Amino acid sequence: MSFKRDLPFRLALIVPLAGLTGYFLLLIGSQYVFFSAAAFLHQLALPEIQAAIVLSLGSATVSALLAVGIAVPGAYLLARREFPGKRLLDTFLDLPVVLTPIALGTLILMAWNTPAGRLLDDLGLTLPFTVAGVIAAQFTVVAAIALRLLKTTFEQIDPRYEQVARTLGCTAASSFRRVTLPLAGRGILAAFILTWARAVGEFGATVMVAGTARGATATLPSSIYLAMSVADLPRAVTLIVLLLLISLAVLLAVRFALGSRP
Amino acid sequence: MSFKRDLPFRLALIVPLAGLTGYFLLLIGSQYVFFSAAAFLHQLALPEIQAAIVLSLGSATVSALLAVGIAVPGAYLLARREFPGKRLLDTFLDLPVVLTPIALGTLILMAWNTPAGRLLDDLGLTLPFTVAGVIAAQFTVVAAIALRLLKTTFEQIDPRYEQVARTLGCTAASSFRRVTLPLAGRGILAAFILTWARAVGEFGATVMVAGTARGATATLPSSIYLAMSVADLPRAVTLIVLLLLISLAVLLAVRFALGSRP
Amino acid sequence: MIRIEQLTARQGSFRLGPIDLDLERGGYLTILGPSGAGKTVLLEVCLGLATAAAGRLWLDDIEATQLPPELRRIAYLPQDLALFPHLSVRDNILFGARQRRLAPEVILGRLQELTVLLDLDGIIARRTVTTLSGGEKQRVALARALLPGPRLLFLDEPFSALDAAIKRQLQIKLRQINRELGVTILHVTHDQEEAFLLGERIAVMIAGKLRQVGRRDDIYYRPASLAVARFLRNQNILELQVDQVGTDGSCKLVGSLPLVTSGCTGIRPGERVAVGIRSEEVVIIRPDRPIGNDLLDNLFDARVVDILGFGGTHTLTVAIADSGVRLDVELPNCAFRDLGYAVGDSLRIALRRRSLWTLPMNSSSP
């Protein structure tokens, strides 16, 4: 219920949020000054842009799949089982989430200059200035994020379901497959979408590991950077509109995946 | 309880997590090949590095304070009150979370080239190649993240506490101040720390808005980029070790802020 | 004290009311209903925490429908108590009194009174409320609610999570708070024993509506509708037809069991009625004793078909000869031991006229 005497308090809540909303609207609205549909369509037809789109979406899909594939069993383990050193491991696995991607990218480069890294390189996993490098950079940045999202997902599923499944004849593996996994389905999908979005937007690590070779390792964010470095506004606007549309689709998809929850 | 027949399933859970842990260990361990204490101390004594440290920690503190200061009332409003268009607003405010910082930075530059932005510029809020630009870039990237973290914090506080406070004589404002705010204390502190860490690590938006002027607008991430672009490994390693230590401190501080919860 | 007129509210697809209710100063009203009946919504609307769709609310003859919660001076114990986890026990208790800026000597006096009444001595110095036991939490919440001197106390299922022994102690405390401190109480519960023990008047709420408001015996022995009768566990309900209505309000019923009842005012021959009797009001005729006059109307031969044993009572299910009707008969253990019945035994039962209630069948959905 709203009462008149609460009005000043209500204003104190509304004004900051309205200000922030206005600021974001200003940011997103400002590009309409520079936007033209003809230029947008022209840019989209360029092979460089198309290569960047394909590379970004493709590499993000591969790295997000890898990250979620590893994170599903890992997050389940962290959410359900107790073992010595679990808290320490948990904290360690959060490090890549708070460390700047620039540092992560540099660490990848350095790791590939150690004996272990050179061995991987000899095995064909060459990263600098390759698509594999783009994927490795994205994977390194998003793997820990996927792990964290999925840990929350599994923690929200009452272990009672698995326990009942076991009394009904399921082994640990089949109770996971037949009960927990289906119950986590929406959460896993949402985690995949968010991980994918983060991979699409990744810039710092990618630029360090794979560089910004036009038409080869330039992702969408790298292409914005390249366009702005030569003051090519029509290209930058095109890429930003593209990324805004992807972001919007991602947000709607996450809402859909999680049902009515935000 | 663990049973022998569950061993294959247990291994299927452990192996991916062990692999990921090993990979992260390889990344973080690899810099020891390049690390020397003497070089580290030498680098720390350089005015350029010190300027980057001061700028990074200072600008991140200002932008995180701004973001949390706006997000506390905003998140409380979103968590507690119903109003038409709330879902739409909620989705819109998540956009900056999924949009790549490179795009956000470019949008800031473009916005400052609109009439509204030029007005702000004339009022003294000049962003390109200024410390104000660094702060604006960081704020724009982290404000929506702070809002999201704090919304979760407020949603986890049972509204019953406020309701009881009101039956005991509190107005809406005083029940917020005397009950909800103290209960959210740890969550707000944790949100501030995470927001601050994200601001410290911010690279894409900062580099677009404020550039990487050595000793002026070069933050710690920008300095890594600069160091690597001239293959100055000792400097890069120094900066990375510094950021790793900051990240570790952040993780421990968040654990402490949230109590025993992960 | 509090008067509710035609109050309605919505919460999602749930509709409350319209509710009319009043409670005089110093009274104790319990609202009894199944979970989901809307009891909590009603309290929240009266507290100003939820919005009424229509209707009016008076507190002490002042219209309060638009008053914010902090000005209504109604204390509230929600089901989960909502003790403030960031405050000490003392600060929890003093929260409301401080907020209302009461004079320190007033606070101190009331605090002493409540410390004795609620036995707070051992716990008031504790630095947190989170380690208190269930019963201790209740006492702290009561003290916090009462210290500001509210005009009304609202209780929402306060004892549902407590063990039986502690529950009884606290129920007695509530009775004391009402009688000795003179606090007017509106108490919502799904626990029939609690509602009957504490309520001077009892309001039965089912599916968002008040179905019956009255004193203990009215509610227990004279349900106003079939829904109320079923909710209050009237085990023995028969559907019969009215054959004759006497001038004294008695009537003869026919159907699966021929019965003579009283209190048939307003019912006409040919109508269908529901008739019921509490299982402990069914009389078992002892072969060795004379039969009282009041037992002669409805006297039946029956056979024991099932026996349910409880702690202090047994319930026999008996099948009445030549009718297909089964009735539950509750006996205290002493009587059950004396009679020594087993499944298959024959017996005679009587249904006193005054023990039977009668309802027109259309009253099932008022």
Add this chain to the structure above:
Amino acid sequence: MIRIEQLTARQGSFRLGPIDLDLERGGYLTILGPSGAGKTVLLEVCLGLATAAAGRLWLDDIEATQLPPELRRIAYLPQDLALFPHLSVRDNILFGARQRRLAPEVILGRLQELTVLLDLDGIIARRTVTTLSGGEKQRVALARALLPGPRLLFLDEPFSALDAAIKRQLQIKLRQINRELGVTILHVTHDQEEAFLLGERIAVMIAGKLRQVGRRDDIYYRPASLAVARFLRNQNILELQVDQVGTDGSCKLVGSLPLVTSGCTGIRPGERVAVGIRSEEVVIIRPDRPIGNDLLDNLFDARVVDILGFGGTHTLTVAIADSGVRLDVELPNCAFRDLGYAVGDSLRIALRRRSLWTLPMNSSSP
């Protein structure tokens, strides 16, 4: 069927056991205890869902201590039921039977049987379990648990969230499942009425230990310790001293109230004992009737000091003259109406020897 030997377990700071217990095939054992007594932990250890610190478990004379849960064939209804929200009602019910790869004709036969018994016809085709009512969920969970043909059924407070009328129906169903289907049941509850109604034997669990195992009347009228007596709401407990012990096991007690009791085997003169009587076993002497021989031992003048009214009963609190002792006396409403007592009235009460239980004082912490 199931035998538990010296079982102990830990969960945080809570310690369970050591527990010794056995349950024969077709039996129905209820474990009654307050919340936090460790009832759920005991079930989880027996199910293989939690680890025992020590002790052994036999199922059908096979040691099962190390068996994984899926091989124990114990069905489990946890308090929240844990119906699978991603499956339809039918798939929920068939989950265990499919997992155990039972023959389709076996499944079909049992399903038909359970559909009738649990009245599933109207709900089995529903596409989700989330919209079922509380009682419907219980029936689906029971069907899911029973369909694979478990050797044992474990129930953990199955009906605590249900309204009284539906609760009673489902309790009767459980009794039927035990008696007609021959399912062995171990049922954990904090609800005394439920424990007494359903348990052929009742085990009282307090603070992680079994304090008493026995049949209904043993537990109700002969508590094995003061802790059990208090938990089972024995309102009338006195602490007295033994004066003389007779050769027939009777003894004379002195202290606040001089009493003669029986069943004093093993108690010596000079010892302190706790004596109790159920409030419904206290006899009110009617002035117009002769006094039976068994009432002469303990006959006292008293005065009514308080009256608590419930639905079908009243409880008088009476103060016994010249002693300071207060006793609760429970009366069915019919007796209360006949006697017409009010606060302040005088009356005579008698405590039958056989109604009194006696415990050595050191038995309070066995």
